[in-house]
Amino acid sequence: MDLLAIGLAVWARVLSRREGAPKWLAYLPYFIALTFIGSLGGTLLGLRHAFVSVSGVPADQKAKYLSDGIAAAMWITVYGLGVDAVVLVVLIVMTTKLKRAVTSSTLAE
Secondary structure (H helix, E strand, C coil): CHHHHHHHHHHHHHHHCCCCCCHHHHHHHHHHHHHHHHHHHHHHHHHHHHHHHHCCCCHHHHHHHHHHHHHHHHHHHHHHHHHHHHHHHHHHHHHHHHHHHHHHHHHHC
16 A cells, blocks of 8 residues: 555646646545555554453453454444545546646647
């Protein structure tokens, strides 16, 4: 993911310097990387919480506490990756529109 984020950041920075490009386009790859890292961090924290909560619980309730913690961790991951996917689609749409605009203006000259 790191190489993808770096590549997207460089590409967005180049495209954002074109005339007519929205300034916020350059920051989308950074947002994608941060949400990806945040979802992984949330997963790790959720799993840690699941296993710590099991330590002081009677044996008959351990499975419930563990499954609840793991479910919460997985939902954090799904949410983070969902946000990544939406922002990545926005980035692809915006760069495609910008490439078309640059290509058509270059051909017109």
